[in-house]
Amino acid sequence: MTPALFAIACLFAVTVGYGGLCAAAPFGDCRKCRGFGHAIKHDRKGRMKRGKDCRRCRATGKRIRVGRHLYNVAARIHRDGTR
Secondary structure, eight states: OOHHHHHHHHHHHHHHHHHHHHHHOOEEEOTTTTTSSEEEEEOTTSOEEEEEEOTTTTTSSEEEOHHHHHHHHHHHHHHHHTO
């Protein structure tokens, strides 16, 4: 197997795997709050306490994956174009 063919096969496998992940679990943990939904702060004694709600995920702790977002946009364009 030539290196170019091997690279194409690996890229295809990664793409199909990510597509399957987006289909099975369209929401992933928020990268900013790491899935907590809020920031973690420390008080003066060093104990952890809840901080402000995460603005990126609106305090849910979940974000839609990039691949699922692209699929939703493509499906919306197709649906609007075929009406």
